[in-house]
Amino acid sequence: xxxxxxxxxxxxxxxxxxxxxxxxxxxxxxxxxxxxxxxxxxxxxxxxxxxxxxxxxxxxxxxxxxxxxxxxxxxxxxxxxxxxxxxxxxxxxxxxxxxxxxxxxxxxxxxxxxxxxxxxxxxxxxxxxxxxxxxxxxxxxxxxxxxxxxxxxxxxxxxxxxxxxxxxxxxxxxxxxxxxxxxxxxxxxxxxxxxxxxxxxxxxxxxxxxxxxxxxxxxxxxxxxxxxxxxxxxxxxxxxxxxxxxxxxxxxxxxxxxxxxxxxxxxxxxxxxxxxxxxxxxxxxxxxxxxxxxxxxxxxxxxxxxxxxxxxxxxxxxxxxxxxxxxxxxxxxxxxxxxxxxxxxxxxxxxxxxxxxxxxxxxxxxxxxxxxxxxxxxxxxxxxxxxxxxxxxxxxxxxxxxxxxxxxxxxxxxxxxxxxxxxxxxxxxxxxxxxxxxxxxxxxxxxxxxxxxxxxxxxxxxxxxxxxxxxxxxxxxxxxxxxxxxxxxxxxxxxxxxxxxxxxxxxxxxxxxxxxxxxxxxxxxxxxxxxxxxxxxxx
Amino acid sequence: xxxxxxxxxxxxxxxxxxxxxxxxxxxxxxxxxxxxxxxxxxxxxxxxxxxxxxxxxxxxxxxxxxxxxxxxxxxxxxxxxxxxxxxxxxxxxxxxxxxxxxxxxxxxxxxxxxxxxxxxxxxxxxxxxxxxxxxxxxxxxxxxxxxxxxxxxxxxxxxxxxxxxxxxxxxxxxxxxxxxxxxxxxxxxxxxxxxxxxxxxxxxxxxxxxxxxxxxxxxxxxxxxxxxxxxxxxxxxxxxxxxxxxxxxxxxxxxxxxxxxxxxxxxxxxxxxxxxxxxxxxxxxxxxxxxxxxxxxxxxxxxxxxxxxxxxxxxxxxxxxxxxxxxxxxxxxxxxxxxxxxxxxxxxxxxx
Numbered sequence: 042x043x044x045x046x047x048x049x050x051x052x053x054x055x056x057x058x059x060x061x062x063x064x065x066x067x068x069x070x071x072x073x074x075x076x077x078x079x080x081x082x083x084x085x086x087x088x089x090x091x092x093x094x095x096x097x098x099x100x101x102x103x104x105x106x107x108x109x110x111x112x113x114x115x116x117x118x119x120x121x122x123x124x125x126x127x128x129x130x131x132x133x134x135x136x137x138x139x140x141x142x143x144x145x146x147x148x149x150x151x152x153x154x155x156x157x158x159x160x161x162x163x164x165x166x167x168x169x170x171x172x173x174x175x176x177x178x179x180x181x182x183x184x185x186x187x188x189x190x191x192x193x194x195x196x197x198x199x200x201x202x203x204x205x206x207x208x209x210x211x212x213x214x215x216x217x218x219x220x221x222x223x224x225x226x227x228x229x230x231x232x233x234x235x236x237x238x239x240x241x242x243x244x245x246x247x248x249x250x251x252x253x254x255x256x257x258x259x260x261x262x263x264x265x266x267x268x269x270x271x272x273x274x275x276x277x278x279x280x281x282x283x284x285x286x287x288x289x290x291x292x293x294x295x296x297x298x299x300x301x302x303x304x305x306x307x308x309x310x311x312x313x314x315x316x317x318x319x320x321x322x323x324x325x326x327x328x329x330x331x332x333x334x335x336x337x338x339x340x341x342x343x344x345x346x347x348x349x350x351x352x353x354x355x356x357x358x359x360x361x362x363x364x365x366x367x368x369x370x371x372x373x374x375x376x377x378x379x380x381x382x383x384x385x386x387x388x389x390x391x392x393x394x395x396x397x398x399x400x401x402x403x404x405x406x407x408x409x410x411x412x413x414x415x416x417x418x419x420x421x422x423x424x425x426x427x428x429x430x431x432x433x434x435x436x437x438x439x440x441x442x443x444x445x446x447x448x449x450x451x452x453x454x455x456x457x458x459x460x461x462x463x464x465x466x467x468x469x470x471x472x473x474x475x476x477x478x479x480x481x482x483x484x485x486x487x488x489x490x491x492x493x494x495x496x497x498x499x500x501x502x503x504x505x506x507x508x509x510x511x512x513x514x515x516x517x518x519x520x521x522x523x524x525x526x527x528x529x530x531x532x533x534x535x536x537x538x539x540x541x542x543x544x545x546x547x548x549x550x551x552x553x554x555x556x557x558x559x560x561x562x563x564x565x566x567x568x569x570x571x572x573x574x575x576x577x578x579x580x
Numbered sequence: 581x582x583x584x585x586x587x588x589x590x591x592x593x594x595x596x597x598x599x600x601x602x603x604x605x606x607x608x609x610x611x612x613x614x615x616x617x618x619x620x621x622x623x624x625x626x627x628x629x630x631x632x633x634x635x636x637x638x639x640x641x642x643x644x645x646x647x648x649x650x651x652x653x654x655x656x657x658x659x660x661x662x663x664x665x666x667x668x669x670x671x672x673x674x675x676x677x678x679x680x681x682x683x684x685x686x687x688x689x690x691x692x693x694x695x696x697x698x699x700x701x702x703x704x705x706x707x708x709x710x711x712x713x714x715x716x717x718x719x720x721x722x723x724x725x726x727x728x729x730x731x732x733x734x735x736x737x738x739x740x741x742x743x744x745x746x747x748x749x750x751x752x753x754x755x756x757x758x759x760x761x762x763x764x765x766x767x768x769x770x771x772x773x774x775x776x777x778x779x780x781x782x783x784x785x786x787x788x789x790x791x792x793x794x795x796x797x798x799x800x801x802x803x804x805x806x807x808x809x810x811x812x813x814x815x816x817x818x819x820x821x822x823x824x825x826x827x828x829x830x831x832x833x834x835x836x837x838x839x840x841x842x843x844x845x846x847x848x849x850x851x852x853x854x855x856x857x858x859x860x861x862x863x864x865x866x867x868x869x870x871x872x873x874x875x876x877x878x879x880x881x882x883x884x885x886x887x888x889x890x891x892x893x894x895x896x897x898x899x900x901x902x903x904x905x906x907x908x909x910x911x912x913x914x915x916x917x918x919x920x921x922x923x924x925x926x927x928x929x930x931x932x
Binding site: 479485493 | 672686731
C-alpha cells in the first residue's frame, strides 16, 4: 500500500521540523513565565532603543545588501566587461569575513592614529590627518560591517537565479517594447524575486541576531539586550521574552512575503524552448563603470579586512608563533564536516517529505521552525543546556538512570546539535530554492518509470541538486567557521577554533593578537569558496 | 475475475471542484487496443490519465488493469507499482540528463521483458537523432515532447498513457509519426489511451474514441460511429463537422426541410411520421451540381488542399457546409450561387 511509503517521508519531515521548532516553542513559552524586576526597568528605559536601533540596523543593512548583492549579480550575469570572470567568484570571498572582524578592521583603519593615519603619514609626512579621516563608528559602522560581510547571500542566490533565466523572457520584454530599464524592473527582477527574498531573509536574520559587531560598536539592539538580560541580570526568562519579540518580527516578515507573493510560480518551465542568455558586451565608460562598481565592492568587502589583518599579523609575528595551528585547523574542520553533512541530509529529507506529502500543515510548521534562525546563538545554547539539565534531573533522575549531561553538554555532539538548530534555516531554504526549479511532473515521470519515492529522491533529485548542495555546503561551512557564541558555550573544555581564539584575544583588548586567527579563519573560508567556485560558476 | 484488459467502473475523476468527470465507465477489452479521449481544453481529460496512472486518487468506483485492482475508494496502488507509463503534455524529461540518457530510463525498465523495441529505431522515427546528446533546456518543446514519447514507448508498459503526444510536433512529420506510432503500438500490442483535441488524430489512431463533455463521457464508440452517428447535439457541436437544420419526418425514409426540400435516406432511429426533428447535415452529405435548380448563396470558401468546404446560406439563414473535391473546375466565389444536386439522398439520417 502506497500511503505507508508517503507517511515515512511525512513522519521524518515532521520530526525534523519539530526538533528545530523546539527552541522556538521554549522561547514562546517564556511569554507566560514571570520575569525579574529588570523587565520593568527595561520597559521604562531601553526597550524603545532596542526596537529603534534594531529596525534602523535592519533597514540599513537590507538596503545596502540589496543594492550591492543584486547590482553585482546583475552586472556579472548579463554583461561582459574586463574582469567579469574574476568578479564572478571573487565577490563571494566576502563570505569569508565575519562582521565582527570587519568591524575591528574598520575601526583600526579609520580610528585616530590608525592604519589610514599611518599610510598618510608615510606618504606625506607628519600632519593633522585625524580630523580629515572619516569615522565609521556607531550605527554607520555596524551597518557597513554587517552589510559587506553579508551581501554575499543576496549576490550568490540572485546570480544563480539570473543564470537560469531564459533569453526568451528578455526577448519577450523587447517584443513588448520594454526599455532595458523596464525589462529589468518588470521581468528580470521579479522573476528572481524568490532568490532575492531568500537572500535578504538570511541577511535579516543574521543581522537581527548579530552580537559581535553591534556590541563592538556599542549599539543597543535586541541581541545585546538579550545578552545583558542573561549575563548581567541573570534573567533567562526575560532573555527568552526578548527573543520572542524578535521572533514575532521575523515571522511577520515571512508572512508578509508569502502574502505578497500570492500564487505566483517561479520554477523554471520545463516545456522546452529554454534559450541561454546572450551576454551583452560593454565598452567605453559603461564597461569602466561596471568594472569599477564590482572592483569597489570586492576591495571594500574582502581586500580591505584581509590586508588589515595581514598588516597586523606581519608587524606582530609573535602572536602568530604562539598559535597551535594544527589543532585549531583540525577542530574547525571536524565541526564543519559533521555539522554540514547532518544539516544537508536532514534538510533534504524534510524538504522532500514536504514535497511528497503536499501537506499544508507540514509546510507551515517548516516555515515556523526555520524562523529559529533569528534566535541568537547564545539563547539557543542556553536553551539547549537548560533542556538537557531539566531532562536529566526530571526524567532520567526519576528512574535513577545515568546522567546524559556529559554526552550533550561540553561535547562535540552537543555543539553539532545546536549548530543544527541554528543553521537549519540556511540548509532548508537553500534546498527549497533548488526544489522550486523542479517541476512536479519530473517526479511523476520518474514514478511512472517505476521509480519509488526513495529512488526518485536518490537518482533524480540528489544528482540534479548537487550544485545547490555544494553551494549550501559552502555557506554552512563558512557560517560554522565564523560562529562564535554557540562554539564558546558548547565546546568541550580546551577545545579551540580560530573564531574562539580570535574572540578571546579581542575580548582581552588584544586586537593585534586576534589578527592571526582571524586571518587564518578568512583563509580557510576563502579556500572553501575557491575549491567550489567552479560549481557556482558552471554555466 | 474480468476478461477485460482494463475496466473503469463508475469512477469520478476529480482534479478540483471545477474540474471533474463524473461516473465514467469504460472498458478496454483487448490488449493492444488504442483508446482516444477527445474533449475541449480543461474538461478533465488529463485528470483521467493522471488518475489511471495513480497520480490522483479516487473516492468512488474502481479501476482494474489485467485483473489487478489499481484504485478504489480504499485502495490506491502507487504509480511506480502499476507498470503504467505516461508521456505528459508538458514534457517531464529530467533536466540534468541528456536526451539519450532520459530515453534510456524507459529502456532500463523494459530490460527484463526483452521485447523487440529498438532504441535507435524509435529515436530515428521520432526525428530526435540530431538532438540526442542535448539537454532538455537546449531543445524545442516539440523535440522534448517526442523524447518523452520515446521514453514512454521504450518502457513497454502494460498500459501507455499519452497526453496530447503530438500537440507540439511540426505538421510536416506529424502524420508520418502518427503512422509509425500506430504501427509500433499495434505490433507490440501496447494498450494505449491517448488524450487529444485533434479529432483527425483520434479517428486515425483510436480503435475506440471517447467524447468528454459537460463533466461526462458522452459517447464511447469506434471512430466511424462517433463521427457518423453522434449520440447527442453536444457531440455534434463539439466535433463541429456538421449542422442541424429543422425538418419534418414525412415517411419511413424521408423528411422535408424548408431549406432543402425533400431528403431521403435510412433513419438510424425511428421517428413517427409528422415528427419535428433537427437533421444533422455533414459536409459530405450534399453534392454539388451546377445544373441543379436548388441554388444557395456562397458565404465562405475554405481551401483544404484536397477539397473545398463551401459554406452556403439557406432561405432560413442556416449556414450549411458542403464538401467539394478541389479538382472541381468551377470554383464559386463568395456571394455567387451554388447548385445542390437533387434529389438529396443521405446514406444514414441522424436526427435529434
